Amino acid sequence: MLRNCNGFSILEVIGALSIFLVVIMLMLPILIKTYEERSILDYKKEALVLLHNEKESYLYDHGYEAITKEIVNGRRTYLLTFDGEAPLIKLCVHWEVPWNKKGKVCGYAKK
Numbered sequence: 001m002l003r004n005c006n007g008f009s010i011l012e013v014i015g016a017l018s019i020f021l022v023v024i025m026l027m028l029p030i031l032i033k034t035y036e037e038r039s040i041l042d043y044k045k046e047a048l049v050l051l052h053n054e055k056e057s058y059l060y061d062h063g064y065e066a067i068t069k070e071i072v073n074g075r076r077t078y079l080l081t082f083d084g085e086a087p088l089i090k091l092c093v094h095w096e097v098p099w100n101k102k103g104k105v106c107g108y109a110k111k
Contacts, residue, residue: 040097043076047093047105050078055091055109087111 050071057064066082066089076095083090092106 043095051093051107058109
């Protein structure tokens, strides 16, 4: 056999590297999906805050106009829509994440 075995053979290094690469390749789709879901939740959280703020403005600001408008917050764009008549109104916030998934949250306000 080998008399002077002071380190790893090239075969052991290639085997360890291949196992490491297989583990990384198995984890990559999970990490990408986790990132996408976290981004979707960030969009939804921000949309809920916008919906709450617009609902409060509609209820308590006397000169507030209930019109459809586009809200840009950083690189994110939201579309605020109003539906219904004066006593009861439905407010919806629509958004689209970068990988073409759309979201929507709605709420009602009664003046």
